[in-house]
Amino acid sequence: MKKIGFLSFGHWSNHPAYKAQTASDTLLQSIDLAVAAEEIGLDGAYFRVHHFAAQLASPFPLLSAIGVKTSKIEIGTGVIDMRYENPSYMVEDAGAADLISGGRLQLGVSRGSPEQVIDGWRHFGYEPTEGETDADMGRRKALEFLERLKGKGFAQPNPYPMFPNPPGLLRLEPHSEGLRERIWWGAASNATAVWAAENGMYLQSSTLKYDESGKPFHVQQAEQIRLYKEAWKKAGHQREPRVSVSRSVFALVNDQDRYYFGQEADRRDKIGMIEQDKRAIFGRSYAAEPDQLIKELAQDEAIQEADTVLLTIPNTLGVDYNVHVLSSILEHVAPGLGWR
Numbered sequence: 001m002k003k004i005g006f007l008s009f010g011h012w013s014n015h016p017a018y019k020a021q022t023a024s025d026t027l028l029q030s031i032d033l034a035v036a037a038e039e040i041g042l043d044g045a046y047f048r049v050h051h052f053a054a055q056l057a058s059p060f061p062l063l064s065a066i067g068v069k070t071s072k073i074e075i076g077t078g079v080i081d082m083r084y085e086n087p088s089y090m091v092e093d094a095g096a097a098d099l100i101s102g103g104r105l106q107l108g109v110s111r112g113s114p115e116q117v118i119d120g121w122r123h124f125g126y127e128p129t130e131g132e133t134d135a136d137m138g139r140r141k142a143l144e145f146l147e148r149l150k151g152k153g154f155a156q157p158n159p160y161p162m163f164p165n166p167p168g169l170l171r172l173e174p175h176s177e178g179l180r181e182r183i184w185w186g187a188a189s190n191a192t193a194v195w196a197a198e199n200g201m202y203l204q205s206s207t208l209k210y211d212e213s214g215k216p217f218h219v220q221q222a223e224q225i226r227l228y229k230e231a232w233k234k235a236g237h238q239r240e241p242r243v244s245v246s247r248s249v250f251a252l253v254n255d256q257d258r259y260y261f262g263q264e265a266d267r268r269d270k271i272g273m274i275e276q277d278k279r280a281i282f283g284r285s286y287a288a289e290p291d292q293l294i295k296e297l298a299q300d301e302a303i304q305e306a307d308t309v310l311l312t313i314p315n316t317l318g319v320d321y322n323v324h325v326l327s328s329i330l331e332h333v334a335p336g337l338g339w340r
Helices: 023-040 059-069 087-101 134-149 190-198 217-235 255-264 290-298 301-305 319-337
Strands: 003-008 044-047 074-077 105-110 183-186 202-205 208-210 243-247 249-251 270-275 278-282 286-288 308-313
Touching: 003 023, 003 074, 003 243, 003 319, 023 044, 023 059, 023 319, 044 059, 044 105, 044 308, 059 074, 059 087, 087 105, 087 134, 105 134, 105 202, 134 183, 183 190, 190 202, 190 217, 202 217, 208 217, 217 243, 217 278, 217 301, 243 301, 249 255, 249 290, 249 319, 255 319, 286 290, 290 319, 308 319
Parallel strands: 003 044, 003 308, 044 074, 074 105, 105 183, 183 202, 202 243, 243 308, 249 286
Antiparallel strands: 208 278, 270 278
């Protein structure tokens, strides 16, 4: 059994073929899709966060709105770039969204990915300290966020407050109990996956990672997950680790599916440079008739290692079509793989 969620990049564009032509379209359709996904039995609704782009960028209003409209589905991100974040303010936003949803937030965070602009985090008022890289800054902020989520008092109270204070040091409010244990780290390397385990974060591994061995993508990703699980066990955490992998998977069950995605059936892993000195491997897409999909996905080693599969969706094609895409996986593919 696996949890199955969708992952939306939240694109919009003024294109005549797109259902999401504005930011408003994308936000409102994201809420509608999460509601529909819960109704058909999906386990999670996850959203990418990108700045300076025609994509979703501020997740907490959206997650809160979905929390009000749904009751069971997990709600999350994949991922929030911590280089852009104020950890304390984020604790308040995340705590509020988690309380609104009844404790269903599953927040994916990371040090960030290649950006639309040069050093975009500087425009948000942040820069690395002396001797620190931007990646170091992202990891430092993530640890600050985790520490504040514990709900321990750290701030000295004002002796003349506007409202009476409880005794002792003050914590950030609202505090949501248990949210600290539902933070995921998006890892592109084996080393950061191990670091995430050591710091008690769940693991999100996407459709790309640094090419560290030259092996096929799914094999490298499976090795990354096994290293993460070993580090988690060694760290002595008292709860079970969770791991999600993202995949582009399309069951071709009608002519519309074949028109949109039939050309993706023969895709293979690709190699590229996501930073000047970082060679990355990008996982293939899966698009085939259901029986063939089942055979191909059964050979994916990383999926076997993960407990959660996030299906990337073409959000610009609208809510109805994406419900069809997700329903096709649940009905025609998931049972054959033992996911349901």
